Amino acid sequence: MEAKLQALCEQFIRNRDQVKKIRKMCGIYLPPVCAHLFCAHGRMVDEERLKACLALLKEKTGVFSNFRGSMELAFACMLSLEEDPEAALEKVLTAYGLLKKEFMTSQYLPLAAFLLKDEGDMAGYVARGREIYQTMRKEHPFLTSTEDSVFAVMLAFSDKDNQTLIEEMETCYGLVKNELRNGNSVQTVSHVLAVSDGDPAQKAGRLLELYRALRQSGLKYSRYYELPTLAALSTMPVDVRQIAMDMLDVDTWLSRQKGYGFWGLSKHTRLMHAAMIVSNAYTSNPSLDTAAFTGTLTMLISQQ
Numbered sequence: 001m002e003a004k005l006q007a008l009c010e011q012f013i014r015n016r017d018q019v020k021k022i023r024k025m026c027g028i029y030l031p032p033v034c035a036h037l038f039c040a041h042g043r044m045v046d047e048e049r050l051k052a053c054l055a056l057l058k059e060k061t062g063v064f065s066n067f068r069g070s071m072e073l074a075f076a077c078m079l080s081l082e083e084d085p086e087a088a089l090e091k092v093l094t095a096y097g098l099l100k101k102e103f104m105t106s107q108y109l110p111l112a113a114f115l116l117k118d119e120g121d122m123a124g125y126v127a128r129g130r131e132i133y134q135t136m137r138k139e140h141p142f143l144t145s146t147e148d149s150v151f152a153v154m155l156a157f158s159d160k161d162n163q164t165l166i167e168e169m170e171t172c173y174g175l176v177k178n179e180l181r182n183g184n185s186v187q188t189v190s191h192v193l194a195v196s197d198g199d200p201a202q203k204a205g206r207l208l209e210l211y212r213a214l215r216q217s218g219l220k221y222s223r224y225y226e227l228p229t230l231a232a233l234s235t236m237p238v239d240v241r242q243i244a245m246d247m248l249d250v251d252t253w254l255s256r257q258k259g260y261g262f263w264g265l266s267k268h269t270r271l272m273h274a275a276m277i278v279s280n281a282y283t284s285n286p287s288l289d290t291a292a293f294t295g296t297l298t299m300l301i302s303q304q
Contacts, residue, residue, distance in 0.1 A: 001249040008280050009253050011039050012273075016259075018045040023054075023073050028265055030070075033296045034077040036276040040284055041081055053079040060089055066107050067096075070300045074293060078114055091117040098122055099149075102130040106146035107301065111293055112153040129156040135166050136187075143187045150294050151191035154287070158195060168194040175204035180211070182223045188291070189231040195287050196235040207234040213244035214271075219251060222268035225295040225302075226275075232288035233275045243278060250274040 001009075015035035020026065022045070038045055053076040061067040067075055082088035095116035099109050112129070116122050133152035137144040155165055173190040180186050193203045210230065214221050221230055233243060251274040254260050260270050272292070279288050 001253060005246060005250060005278070005281050006253075008039060008277050009250055011044070012036065012277050013257055015039060015045050018047065019050075019073070019077070022047055022050055026073050027300070028259065029269070029296050029299055030073055032265075032273050033276070033292050034074055036273070036280070036292060037074075037077055037081070037289065039277070039280050040289060043081065045077075046080060049085075050076055050080045053077075053085050056085060056089060060093065066105065067110050069107050071107060071110065071293070071297055075110060075114070088117060095119075095122050095126075098126045099153075102126055103133065103149045104146055106149070107297060108147050108150050108294065111290065111297070112150045115150070115153050115157075115290070125153065125156045128162070129153040132156060132162060132165065135162065136169075139166070139170065140183075140187055143183050145184075147294055147298055148188070148191070150290060151188065151195075154195055154290055155191060160194075165194050168200045171200040172204045175201060176208060179208060180223050180227065182227070185224055185227040188228045188294070192228050192231040192287050192291055193235065198235075203235060206240055207231050209240045210234045210243055213240055214247060217244055217248050219244075219248060219271055220267075221271055224268075225299045226268055226272035228291035228295055229272050229275050229288060232285055232291045233279050235287070236279065236282045236285060238282050246278045246281065247271070247274045250277050 012035050015038045016031045019031040019034045054072070056079065057067055057072060057076055079085040079088055092110070092113045096110060096113035099112055103109060116125055119125055129152040132155050133149055136148055136152065158165055169190040172193040173186055176189060177183065177186045180189070189207065193200070193207065196203060207230065211221055234240070236243070251271055254270050254274060259265060272295070276288065276292055279285050
């Protein structure tokens with residue numbers, strides 16, 4: 001493994017362990033995704049700052065708020081990376097208020113609010129996100145659910161018009177569904193691919209090429225909650241074979257770390273974490289961050 005990737009792996013584990021130290025009862029799924037968030041910003045966890053952000057969330061939101069549920073720790077981590085966490089939270093709560101008028105309230109909506117917090121025309125993006133979401137429901141009424149609200153808002157930032165976005169989503173969905181099979185995950189994959197630039201057929205082709213390359217290396221990537229993270233990684237301007245080799249190196253390294261052994265996280269989840277670490281070696285990718293958080297939240301909800 002090259003030195004840069006090795007350093008990112010070590011930073012990831014240190015951040016994960018620091019997050020777990022601060023919130024001991026947060027489970028095994030959330031700390032690694034929070035660790036990735038810090039690594040993506042080239043930062044280490046600041047214990048006092050993170051504790052202050054947890055306290056800030058408790059002060060500014062009610063005990064039954066969606067900001068205080070499964071993802072409370074993640075939201076505090078996001079705030080801790082802000083220059084002024086209190087001002088950032090005020091903007092997030094403003095965005096959340098606008099979102100609640102257009103979308104069904106859910107644990108996913110705060111994630112969408114974080115996407116909107118720095119935008120001047122929040123209402124405009126919310127309205128466009130609602131239009132995109134409604135079209136999603138029209139095309140796939142049984143697959144579209146509250147988790148798709150996050151990606152609808154993300155798609156609202158695109159320079160492409162709504163019709164082009166929907167056409168790209170449908171094209172990508174049709175190209176990958178037979179091989180990747182899981183309808184709900186494939187729909188989310190189509191959202192991730194539509195956000196990125198390029199020809200839909202080429203984007204779908206790169207994802208399938210990466211998926212196959214991993215299988216040929218002996219790594220069976222999940223077709224469920226973890227799949228959108230791989231889709232986001234496949235959009236990066238790096239040779240697919242290089243991505244697969246880097247993921248193999250990182251996955252092998254992680255397999256020897258505490259928390260990834262026989263009694264730890266599954267091989268599927270470990271491979272998703274490998275994808276997150278590898279992404280940080282290339283470039284920042286907001287789509288991957290959103291996919292990782294949304295997939296993890298979906299996983300947590302399914303276990304409750």
